[in-house]
Amino acid sequence: MTPVVSLRGVRVAHQGRTVVHAVDLDIQRGSWFGLVGANGSGKTSLLKALAGRLPFSGGACLIGGEDMIADRAGRAEQFGFAPPADRLPDSLRASEMLAFVGGHLDRVRRNLGPLRQALGVDPLLDQWIGNCSAGMKQRLAIAAAFAGGQKLVILDEPFNWLDPVAIFDLRLALRQMVDDGLTLITALHDLHALVVACDDGLILANGKKRIDLSHGMLRDAAVAPSLFEKEMIDILRAGAAE
Numbered sequence: 001m002t003p004v005v006s007l008r009g010v011r012v013a014h015q016g017r018t019v020v021h022a023v024d025l026d027i028q029r030g031s032w033f034g035l036v037g038a039n040g041s042g043k044t045s046l047l048k049a050l051a052g053r054l055p056f057s058g059g060a061c062l063i064g065g066e067d068m069i070a071d072r073a074g075r076a077e078q079f080g081f082a083p084p085a086d087r088l089p090d091s092l093r094a095s096e097m098l099a100f101v102g103g104h105l106d107r108v109r110r111n112l113g114p115l116r117q118a119l120g121v122d123p124l125l126d127q128w129i130g131n132c133s134a135g136m137k138q139r140l141a142i143a144a145a146f147a148g149g150q151k152l153v154i155l156d157e158p159f160n161w162l163d164p165v166a167i168f169d170l171r172l173a174l175r176q177m178v179d180d181g182l183t184l185i186t187a188l189h190d191l192h193a194l195v196v197a198c199d200d201g202l203i204l205a206n207g208k209k210r211i212d213l214s215h216g217m218l219r220d221a222a223v224a225p226s227l228f229e230k231e232m233i234d235i236l237r238a239g240a241a242e
């Protein structure tokens with residue numbers, strides 16, 4: 001099967017310092033890809049570049065078979081991307097922010113599908129964003145990534161700040177959307193979420209690919225999660241020590 005996203009040797013730099021080094025990855029359409037790595041390992045930089053919020057400084061980026069390495073605006077159109085929850089505009093109501101992203105609130109509601117219920121979006125719509133708690137802002141940031149209706153969505157640590165019920169409901173709703181054709185790419189720190197939700201993934205260490213997490217590895221991990229956790233922690237510790 002041809003991957004919908006294919007990266008070859010991509011690099012990302014901040015102020016001339018390369019923080020993502022020659023990463024290769026392939027993501028299949030209708031799958032959930034999990035990116036794992038230590039703090040500062042380059043996950044956000046890689047995801048922002050893929051979503052067109054940063055330039056790549058080298059490599060090849062094929063999306064739907066089209067080379068988009070130099071087309072930041074094109075990548076930004078292709079991907080729904082959650083803004084950082086603490087950067088949402090305080091002076092807007094949630095409904096205004098979501099309508100701004102999605103064009104019209106009715107369209108936003110349709111695009112959210114099962115997330116509308118899972119994130120409890122409706123009771124938040126009339127709230128001023130500046131009056132929302134950290135978890136409420138996180139729900140709105142995730143909703144913003146889906147408001148435009150893209151079939152490729154990137155979420156950077158989506159479960160941060162959410163309460164246990166919201167984490168559970170969000171995971172199930174996202175999985176349902178992936179099973180219905182969404183391609184989802186998430187940075188994750190939670191190895192449990194990686195195992196129960198993701199189809200494939202990779203571990204980044206110091207901006208380099210450490211290992212691919214294949215579908216088979218993640219299915220085996222679901223059978224022996226403690227063993228998998230220990231192996232992953234050893235890999236992450238070794239990567240951080242290099």
Ligand SMILES: Nc1ncnc2c1ncn2[C@@H]1O[C@H](COP(=O)(O)OP(=O)(O)OP(=O)(O)O)[C@@H](O)[C@H]1O
Pocket residue numbers: 014015019037038039040041042043044045046
């Ligand atoms: N705006 C920036 N300007 C300069 N350097 C940056 C900037 N953003 C990130 N970096 C650097 O890039 C490297 C990778 O950071 P990045 O945020 O991509 O890591 P991460 O894996 O997402 O980390 P975390 O798990 O803590 O969110 C770090 O060394 C960081 O200091």
